[in-house]
Amino acid sequence: MTSSPYGTAESHDRLARVVREHAGRLAASLIQVTGDFSTAEDLVQDAVLVALKRWPQEGVPERPDAWLFTVARRRGLDLLRRQENYRRKLAQLRWPDEGEASEPDERLRLIFTCCHPALTQEAQIALTLRMVCGLTTAQIARAFLVRESTVAQRITRAKQKITRAGIPYRVPDDEELGGRLSQVLAVIYLLFNEGYLSTAGQAQSHDLADDAEWLAALLHRLMPTEPEAAGLLALIRLHRARTAARFTPEGTLVRLAEQNRSLWDHEAIAAAAALLTRAIRRRRPGPYQLQAAIVACHAEAVRWEDTDWEQIVLLYDMLLHLAPSPVTRLHRTIALRYTEGPRAALAEVEGLAPELDGYYLFHATRADLLRALDRPDEARQADRLALDLTTNPAERALLQERATS
């Protein structure tokens, strides 16, 4: 299609997006043929690496999926020389032409296998990015600021575990589905947070938030009647719709209260809220729908002063009922400040000290409340504690400013 040279990070992103649309399908078909997760992963990864090398010079081919398949098959025939039965099956495999009724989308099995509970969460994340999104080891390593050899080892061990421990390639039965789905959702949400929190100053890093939204959209498409999948997609989109207002041009984090709401993508907010409403109508509430509803309360408030804090506290109460967690209780106190006042909120926060003393947001929230109660010295001290506990550059800058002001 286009043959411009891909030199910039932005165009690398474009290439990665093209790959993402096709790599997972290719992986799913190859597993189907060879019955071997590990071999399929190798073949797809090889094809992706060739593509990332050649497409910048030759342009993205008209049918990227067929191109990737051809490269993977050629490599497979070579690699499987000694495994005659795989080789024969692979040789017979033909990639469907465009418009031809293609096989059902098998990526759901792929996702569930990558996120199997018998794998560590780190391995689940790395495998999902590799198998479903087609990321290279180098891209994953850069996004998580770890060494390439670490990621490579993680993936190798996970693939071995899948083969040698007999982890099946399947979508779980109805009775297991709930628990297994929450693992998948957790992986996607974690990816999103990882990407979303580190937006500033990392232009070179792969956009994990974008991958997370894409994965959530894929999951929602493949499981359209699952309200939590829709809830997670709505949650991610509601957050991303406000990205433009989250940072100053210099890359400093802007807090919600101070954000310029005219920079928000109101169309995207309305669409995500509508998606959430459809999910809620299924009457199977869950943590992601509730979190999305909380974010929707913020996103739909015209001004900070218009925020419906009563509703937010109520939603937190429901969320805590479904998924008790000290971090959620901490978030609830932030809303509580506006319904019950900073004194009541501070009392709640102090109660969380035994569990959250090592969490920067605990100290940052305390600092806010202490400031509201006119106790500036204690507030500064709490800000300094928070500063010591976070490594995120954007959050550090904000805390630094407060601790020294």
Add this chain to the structure above:
Amino acid sequence: MKYVLLFVETEEFAAELEAMGPAERARAFGRVDEWFAAHAGKVTGGQKLRDPGTATTVRLEGGEPVVVDGPFVEGKEVVSGYAEIDVADLDEALRMVRTWPGCPVVEIRPVETGPLE
């Protein structure tokens, strides 16, 4: 695939079992028997082991074998028995283990089936 389920006891579990009256303990053992009966087609072997106080460990890593009283790891969790099972895959093993009514920890370990694995 073949797996071995390693049944692991904790100190708390042993104490609970100890504190039970005879009728209650019989019921607890009865539940374990029922579990084995329900999975009879999948269980291909296994034994309950005597308490870790009866274990003897031999360490061959140095020159001369060293014989020591006790299990190979001294800890709060000890292997108390094992079962061999033959099931389709890890998920089936997980399904079985989920309803295990005995000790509180179970390790699922695939059996090495051939030199090429």
